[in-house]
Amino acid sequence: xxxxxxxxxxxxxxxxxxxxxxxxxxxxxxxxxxxxxxxxxxxxxxxxxxxxxxxxxxxxxxxxxxxxxxxxxxxxxxxxxxxxxxxxxxxxxxxxxxxxxxxxxxxxxxxxxxxxxxxxxxxxxxxxxxxxxxxxxxxxxxxxxxxxxxxxxxxxxxxxxxxxxxxxxxxxxxxxxxxxxxxxxxxxxxxxxxxxxxxxxxxxxxxxxxxxxxxxxxxxxxxxxxxxxxxxxxxxxxxxxxxxxxxxxxxxxxxxxxxxxx
Amino acid sequence: xxxxxxxxxxxxxxxxxxxxxxxxxxxxxxxxxxxxxxxxxxxxxxxxxxxxxxxxxxxxxxxxxxxxxxxxxxxxxxxxxxxxxxxxxxxxxxxxxxxxxxxxxxxxxxxxxxxxxxxxxxxxxxxxxxxxxxxxxxxxxxxxxxxxxxxxxxxxxx
Numbered sequence: 440x441x442x443x444x445x446x447x448x449x450x451x452x453x454x455x456x457x458x459x460x461x462x463x464x465x466x467x468x469x470x471x472x473x474x475x476x477x478x479x480x481x482x483x484x485x486x487x488x489x490x491x492x493x494x495x496x497x498x499x500x501x502x503x504x505x506x507x508x509x510x511x512x513x514x515x516x517x518x519x520x521x522x523x524x525x526x527x528x529x530x531x532x533x534x535x536x537x538x539x540x541x542x543x544x545x546x547x548x549x550x551x552x553x554x555x556x557x558x559x560x561x562x563x564x565x566x567x568x569x570x571x572x573x574x575x576x577x578x579x580x581x582x583x584x585x586x587x588x589x590x591x592x593x594x595x596x597x598x599x600x601x602x603x604x605x606x607x608x609x610x611x612x613x614x615x616x617x618x619x620x621x622x623x624x625x626x627x628x629x630x631x632x633x634x635x636x637x638x639x640x641x642x643x644x645x646x647x648x649x650x651x652x653x654x655x656x657x658x659x660x661x662x663x664x665x666x667x668x669x670x671x672x673x674x675x676x677x678x679x680x681x682x683x684x685x686x687x688x689x690x691x692x693x694x695x696x697x698x699x700x701x
Numbered sequence: 702x703x704x705x706x707x708x709x710x711x712x713x714x715x716x717x718x719x720x721x722x723x724x725x726x727x728x729x730x731x732x733x734x735x736x737x738x739x740x741x742x743x744x745x746x747x748x749x750x751x752x753x754x755x756x757x758x759x760x761x762x763x764x765x766x767x768x769x770x771x772x773x774x775x776x777x778x779x780x781x782x783x784x785x786x787x788x789x790x791x792x793x794x795x796x797x798x799x800x801x802x803x804x805x806x807x808x809x810x811x812x813x814x815x816x817x818x819x820x821x822x823x824x825x826x827x828x829x830x831x832x833x834x835x836x837x838x839x840x841x842x843x844x845x846x847x848x849x850x851x852x853x854x855x856x857x858x859x
Contacts, residue, residue, distance in 0.1 A: 454721045457718075460725050464727070464734065584801065617810075620813075623814065627814070
């Protein structure tokens, strides 16, 4: 099982289709299309532009993700509206104050950085540790390895050091077909950068956890229970407890339990 | 006498189209990325390419430790598959170099490390098994589509 949580969204559907198909060929099973917006975007009348029905025939499960670029946290809008529209919510802080706020109080799944540029600030374990204790994951985007290798490596070392190798996930962020790689190959590069093998192989599991958490937020009862359907499937809907109790799957399960009792 | 410990790396070269394919089905993409590399690509050229990349990533140190031990044992441009032999202590450098190569003879490529093993025999077996799976996949795809539009180029025998 391989997961890529960052395929940048473009209006070029052809390219997206090609990328997803190539991911499927490389052995990936899940992917998320990433839509990047500014923090100042007004939430009223905002719709998710990603049309997942275009990718139905490709043998890979596709999800949606939003990355909010935060520069000045005071001036931004509330992110609650976006949370409901996408499966995964990520934040990209570009200043020290934005990073502090993202780590301490924002309700997001993932914190990510521009790996082709310098990091906004020196990352302290205290700040990042705060985010880790709240269950937020830190993302390493490997497509920068091909564009800006030096900057990428120094940034990754910073992230690895400040997070103490905890809660890291790896994704592609590839804007071109050329930058997609098999997860195994990227693991080798990460090991060379000093990530422990055990910690590296955990990355896929963590990505899955991020996806599951994000998915459950909008498609379950109190983020814990979802009955009768695959929560990773595309038919899962948000349900009230009454609907769940009257659904055929629940009734079938109940009757089988009763049979067992007899 | 102490044996020299080595690792054999099985890799394949996937050719990536510059422009996205307009009709992107699984079969179409498989045929495109597994297309043959140019027959002028020799084992020596691949070795040079890897050395250059190692020099870029690891500098003189990397080049020094690998220069005596790294050999391209086998490469077939028809299947774009090859086997490299290198020293066991530094095989990860070669893997890294292979992963970061994006251009071979002016074509955009992804180089994928398929398996790493201690004997060349296991690498060969892995390559054969891999090709068999690929053929099976393509054949079922063709049956599903009901069309046979692969170019027949079996005339030239090796």
